[in-house]
Amino acid sequence: SAILAIGAIRKVPAVIETSEGDFIGIRHKMYLSHSYDHRVINGALGGLLIKEIKDILEAWDVDQLA
Numbered sequence: 001s002a003i004l005a006i007g008a009i010r011k012v013p014a015v016i017e018t019s020e021g022d023f024i025g026i027r028h029k030m031y032l033s034h035s036y037d038h039r040v041i042n043g044a045l046g047g048l049l050i051k052e053i054k055d056i057l058e059a060w061d062v063d064q065l066a
Contacts, residue, residue: 001040004053007031030057 007030014027032053036046 002034002036002046002049005031005033005035007033 009028009030011026012029013024014029015022016025016027032050034046034050
């Protein structure tokens with residue numbers, strides 16, 4: 001009842017906020033999108049799923065797998 005689309009990871013310019021001021025730097029970014037049957041899943045639950053996936057990917061530690 002749901003489809004998750006994961007885009008490629010790309011380097012893009014982004015504003016980086018620091019205590020000393022903002023600057024533009026290069027960040028790795030990826031698009032996540034989802035579609036689901038609203039008769040089965042409401043928008044709040046779908047949003048929580050995307051947030052959970054985002055949190056897991058942002059905290060990913062490659063060294064932990066070794």
